[in-house]
Amino acid sequence: MSIKKCVVLSCVSFETAMIVEPAVSYGADEIHLFHYVREPDSDKGRIYEEFYNEVCSQIRDKLPKVSIIEHAKSPVYDFQQMFRDILSTIAEIRGRPRKKDEPPADILINASAGTSEFSAAAIIASMMSEGVSSFTVGTREFTIKIDDIKNLYYKAGKPVGLTEHTHAPHVIPNFRIDKPEENQVRALRTFYDMTQESKSISASKVIQRFKDDGIWQYKASPNEHKTGMKQKETMYYQRHYLGVWLENGWVEKPAGYGKYKLTENGIVVVKTFYAE
Secondary structure, three states: OOOOEEEEEOOOOOOOOOHHHHOOOOOOOEEEEEEOOOOOOOOHHHHHHHHHHHHHHHHHHOOOEEEEEEEOOOHHHHHHHOOOOHHHHHHHOOEEEEEHHHHHHHHEOOOOOOOHHHHHHHHHHHOOOEEEEEEOOOOOOOOOOOHHHHHHEOOOOOOOOOOOOOOOOOOOOOOOOOOOHHHHHHHHHHHHHHHHHHHOOOOOHHHHHHHHHOOOOOOOOOOOOOOHHHHHHHHHHHHHHHHHHHHHHEEHHHOOHHHHHHOOOHHHHHHHHHHH
């Protein structure tokens, strides 16, 4: 069976480690580098180009077999352009012919490096594209030491930061991404709590807990007999809860594991939505 490939998308501005180290950590087979030099003959333009070349050099040194694809035509500070280019890149990767047993590549987008416009586009594009994830990476060690901060980020004794003045703001287009359905999330949270409390969980125990917590929504019709009610409730639970969680990627049953467990995405869901 073919090994699944890993494709990473990143934006290059004034960072190296933020781009190189996560690509190496993921073992990228292919990396798309978005950068833009408006005035290549200026001092600023040459600095941008030096950062890009250094990133490429480090990647080739640490991932000798990686394929580096440059995207240098579009301004990386233009959200709409970055959003379009990222979606086009994803479509191009997904549209490539594959061998019969070759699985689709994992596509990962670095939302920590580059411009804020690229980061916003990366997160939205990943949410709208199946099989695509965005990731962030934190700084473990800064190049600038505490003693140098006042010299570099202060002006006339007052903190200013790297930016002294800005251009006019641009509103990011509003793309509708629906929140998960409340009953599904509350039921998932109850299920998660039960997995933390017990090693073995039956459908009947989950259903009873849902009833106790006021989550259970199945209602028998007035003429429905009590005979077979347990089976009907189990089928409802499997179809309207467990099946939805599986489809959303919130739960899984790993090989050799005796019960369903929440995925990382599932845990994020129960800790984020309707958690009041």
